[in-house]
Amino acid sequence: MILKFKFSMHLKRPTLLIDKQKCLANIRLFVVKAVKYNLRFRPHFKTHQSAEVGSWFREFGIDKITVSSVMMAEYFAKNGWNDITIAFPVNIAETDEINILAKQIKLNLLVENVEAVGSLSRTLKNPVGVYVKIDTGYHRSGIEVEKYDAIADLINIIRRAENLNFKGLLAHNGLTYLQSTPDAICKVHDESLTKLKRLKDSLKKAGINPEISIGDTPAVSLCRNFEDVDEIRPGNFVFYDLMQQELGVCRYDQIAVALACPIVAVHVERLEVVIWGGAAHLSKEALNDEGGGKVFGKVVLLDKFGWTLPLDGTFVKSVSQEHGIIKTTPEHIDKFSPGVFIGILPVHSCLTTIMIKEILTLNGEVIHTMNC
Amino acid sequence: MILKFKFSMHLKRPTLLIDKQKCLANIRLFVVKAVKYNLRFRPHFKTHQSAEVGSWFREFGIDKITVSSVMMAEYFAKNGWNDITIAFPVNIAETDEINILAKQIKLNLLVENVEAVGSLSRTLKNPVGVYVKIDTGYHRSGIEVEKYDAIADLINIIRRAENLNFKGLLAHNGLTYLQSTPDAICKVHDESLTKLKRLKDSLKKAGINPEISIGDTPAVSLCRNFEDVDEIRPGNFVFYDLMQQELGVCRYDQIAVALACPIVAVHVERLEVVIWGGAAHLSKEALNDEGGGKVFGKVVLLDKFGWTLPLDGTFVKSVSQEHGIIKTTPEHIDKFSPGVFIGILPVHSCLTTIMIKEILTLNGEVIHTMNC
Numbered sequence: 097m098i099l100k101f102k103f104s105m106h107l108k109r110p111t112l113l114i115d116k117q118k119c120l121a122n123i124r125l126f127v128v129k130a131v132k133y134n135l136r137f138r139p140h141f142k143t144h145q146s147a148e149v150g151s152w153f154r155e156f157g158i159d160k161i162t163v164s165s166v167m168m169a170e171y172f173a174k175n176g177w178n179d180i181t182i183a184f185p186v187n188i189a190e191t192d193e194i195n196i197l198a199k200q201i202k203l204n205l206l207v208e209n210v211e212a213v214g215s216l217s218r219t220l221k222n223p224v225g226v227y228v229k230i231d232t233g234y235h236r237s238g239i240e241v242e243k244y245d246a247i248a249d250l251i252n253i254i255r256r257a258e259n260l261n262f263k264g265l266l267a268h269n270g271l272t273y274l275q276s277t278p279d280a281i282c283k284v285h286d287e288s289l290t291k292l293k294r295l296k297d298s299l300k301k302a303g304i305n306p307e308i309s310i311g312d313t314p315a316v317s318l319c320r321n322f323e324d325v326d327e328i329r330p331g332n333f334v335f336y337d338l339m340q341q342e343l344g345v346c347r348y349d350q351i352a353v354a355l356a357c358p359i360v361a362v363h364v365e366r367l368e369v370v371i372w373g374g375a376a377h378l379s380k381e382a383l384n385d386e387g388g389g390k391v392f393g394k395v396v397l398l399d400k401f402g403w404t405l406p407l408d409g410t411f412v413k414s415v416s417q418e419h420g421i422i423k424t425t426p427e428h429i430d431k432f433s434p435g436v437f438i439g440i441l442p443v444h445s446c447l448t449t450i451m452i453k454e455i456l457t458l459n460g461e462v463i464h465t466m467n468c
Numbered sequence: 469m470i471l472k473f474k475f476s477m478h479l480k481r482p483t484l485l486i487d488k489q490k491c492l493a494n495i496r497l498f499v500v501k502a503v504k505y506n507l508r509f510r511p512h513f514k515t516h517q518s519a520e521v522g523s524w525f526r527e528f529g530i531d532k533i534t535v536s537s538v539m540m541a542e543y544f545a546k547n548g549w550n551d552i553t554i555a556f557p558v559n560i561a562e563t564d565e566i567n568i569l570a571k572q573i574k575l576n577l578l579v580e581n582v583e584a585v586g587s588l589s590r591t592l593k594n595p596v597g598v599y600v601k602i603d604t605g606y607h608r609s610g611i612e613v614e615k616y617d618a619i620a621d622l623i624n625i626i627r628r629a630e631n632l633n634f635k636g637l638l639a640h641n642g643l644t645y646l647q648s649t650p651d652a653i654c655k656v657h658d659e660s661l662t663k664l665k666r667l668k669d670s671l672k673k674a675g676i677n678p679e680i681s682i683g684d685t686p687a688v689s690l691c692r693n694f695e696d697v698d699e700i701r702p703g704n705f706v707f708y709d710l711m712q713q714e715l716g717v718c719r720y721d722q723i724a725v726a727l728a729c730p731i732v733a734v735h736v737e738r739l740e741v742v743i744w745g746g747a748a749h750l751s752k753e754a755l756n757d758e759g760g761g762k763v764f765g766k767v768v769l770l771d772k773f774g775w776t777l778p779l780d781g782t783f784v785k786s787v788s789q790e791h792g793i794i795k796t797t798p799e800h801i802d803k804f805s806p807g808v809f810i811g812i813l814p815v816h817s818c819l820t821t822i823m824i825k826e827i828l829t830l831n832g833e834v835i836h837t838m839n840c
Contacts, residue, residue: 360557
């Protein structure tokens, strides 16, 4: 028999449950890894965007963080963080806000073109650290890693500018998310590092000695090669999610968040369950189902300890704005009835966290984020 | 030459621009249609979730609305709306809140099973109107339309319960969104109405005379058959979006929202532009590109009047949490440079609206929603 979830009385609406013990274990793993490989650990806080969750990192001595916007930097600065990298190509429409922040804290910015560097050098009144975004093959943003001369030129413009202190090269190898095995992840990780090393060697000849900052949860979780890397900036690992589980990066029992959703209807004949929990809560991020369909989340039962492992053959097969439709099996259909809350492990925890207004730990503590 | 957008100085971050004149024209079209076909018009406010946008409907004499949650009903009740249908299967975990609302306003709920009806009949202290959700083939939620006896049984339970006033049958024919031509949309609409009519005829023989409420933007926009329909509840039409344009439901120039996004990088060689505007703003809702890829938004230029028509061959080809990648053509690449804001027409305006914190009309008025 499954004992009842302790805080059922707190559940009214779709609510993100956070298992703090799992978060702490996930953070610890990465702290240990950073120490082992002598890496500066600057976790990305875009995954949780929460002062409370952020405070859990302090217990491990972490005092440097990564964020993805000026507003997020402002929020965490207000909550006592004073060494922050905004790891998104700088938005020069926010120069005023950047100036204020740079006066208050140690701020690092990311650039990838002369337009942004020019604008910063004209308008900044306080010193900032500057990283150059390098594209090692993912082709989302950054200067292509092979363009040694263009990169050296940009770095020299930065070095000549007042208030811009060149720090190093920053990369995000999103290719790791496109692989299907841990070996494949570490192969594209190695390739990315080799390219960065060649770039660094070339820059050294031009009298530039940049540090190297990398940051994707799959590679940092799984790989053992961190040659020439100075800093890691993973974020997702604090919660993990189904995408990471599918990549082989984490186990189901390491996923530290589940969306508690009320069941509003059960359709026994077609083995489907309707929950209040849709694209407005889980996003439209999906994995591919073996049968050619989509998986928008996997289903767990809430219990005395938090939640169970996923029920086999049971998943969110579609979402609209507020509805989620769960497909289940004859074995499990009896576990669902209207009014009961069940849990959904999200495909992409970062997107779920930013959309959810109600967050609760397994100790019944209400958690706030910068969005609520 | 394109004259500058009037409120450029207000743009700092991804900001949803709303063209109020287009909204008013869209509302007017539906008001006229409702009058012509003698239909009660109860627009769905989940698309905008905003007291200000809601107030624009009042100019047309609209005083009855639809929402998708108890919290949304509370928000609009506080803003002076006193006849509200919550068109989502009732969440019995919120009975206390429903009781309070039912005392304040004329409230209609939606049910589809005896569990919910039983719970309501035991706990409600104030009268509510009750609709039964009917599934006419979309298979998301509701009782299947052919189950005449089960539907009659549920209605009779409702009619015997204190404080539950049976009103009618409520359907949402989401199948219209799966069609590719206006003719196909009206065909599945007609099929849905035929099924509802047969159900109604059967119920009449059992002494039940239900009203019929339907509500999807494509069918209400395009079709001319509303036989036996008493009420329409479309929502998306106030803003429209690329999904509706692709269905043939609206023109590009009727889309009343565009997400203004700062350009942070331009990669001329691969004809790509990086914007701050990703899944956190546009959602992961996508249309299929002719080339087999995905389209997460189409690109317009901001100008003196608001925004242009979409640039041909130019679209958001991928999104991550904060980044959007625009693919463009040699003809248009010169129009993009770092620091400039461009507009994105969203694929699904409802999802964009609920995620965006900063909203501005073309008159420079800041708009608030229940989420910000």
